Amino acid sequence: MRKKQPARFPAAGATWCHWHKRYTTxxxxxxxxxxxxxxxxxxxxxxxxxxRFRLTPI
Known part of the structure; x- marks a missing residue:
């Protein structure tokens, strides 16, 4: 089951980290x-x- 993302939008330039489930710059x-x-x-x-998870950008 997916968790809902917060209703508030982040400040400009922030994205959602799908691993720790928080906004990040x-x-x-x-x-x-x-x-x-x-x-x-x-x-x-x-x-x-x-x-930590050895992920590489695409």
Whole structure:
């Protein structure tokens, strides 16, 4: 079950880190999930999560 994201939008330049589930200003795109029907999903990770989980930007 997915958790709901906060109703408030972040300050400009912030992205949602899909690993620690919080907004971050160091987020980069690490994956794109394409779906057969409906829009795809862009997956972002912050700098600490990139290092911890060995994620590489695309």
């Amino acid at each position: 160091t987020g980069v795109l690490v994956a794109v999930i394409e779906q057969a029907s409906g829009p795809g999903v862009a997956v972002y990770a912050c700098a600490p999560c990139q290092k």
